[in-house]
Amino acid sequence: MRHPLIVGLVCAMAAPLALARAIPDPNQRPAPGNESAQTPIAQAGYSNATNYQLQCAGCHLDDGEGSRANDTPRMKDFVGHFLKVPGGREFLVRVPGMAQSALNDGQLADLLNWLLREDGMAGKSMPADYRPYTAEEIAAIRHDTMLNLPQERAGLIERMRAQGIVIDDGMD
Secondary structure (H helix, E strand, O other): OHHHHHHHHHHHHHHHHHHHHHOOOOOOOOOOOOOOOOOOHHHHOOOHHHHHHHHOHHHHOOOOOOEHHHOEOOOOOOHHHHHHOOOHHHHHHHOHHHHOOOOOHHHHHHHHHHHOOOOOOOHHHOOOOOOOOOHHHHHHHOOOOOOOHHHHHHHHHHHHHHOOOOOOOOOO
16 A cells, blocks of 8 residues: 555656646747748649648548548549539539648649649549639639538539449549
């Protein structure tokens, strides 16, 4: 009985010292190279590939394969099909990861156009009459909040099926 009491007292006395280490030192200086504030992504001038890594790859993975286990659809060789059905073009802009990204409207247009290249992520899913996104179009669409992503996506998938498009988005 005496041993647990001593251990308890030692822990109680050491706790304030452990917590004191968690309190930041107001005189602490930034590590070398971090002296200035971070540049916001919208002003950083990153390439489309870097913006994809920062804004999309966390869910859709590096190669656009998505993750069924994480309920994230495949974009690779599929995402262009959305442009073939009414509402699909707007859907791609309104997906929360796009609409709420840190990218400005021009960067978001550039990223979508980069993803939708036939030699890029979209591959052979691209429609022949593709019209590139513009910053103005993104600005007009992106703030129209999507309230039910699964329902909107399911409606677009049904429209694709009605057109005979084979659904190969990794989601079954």
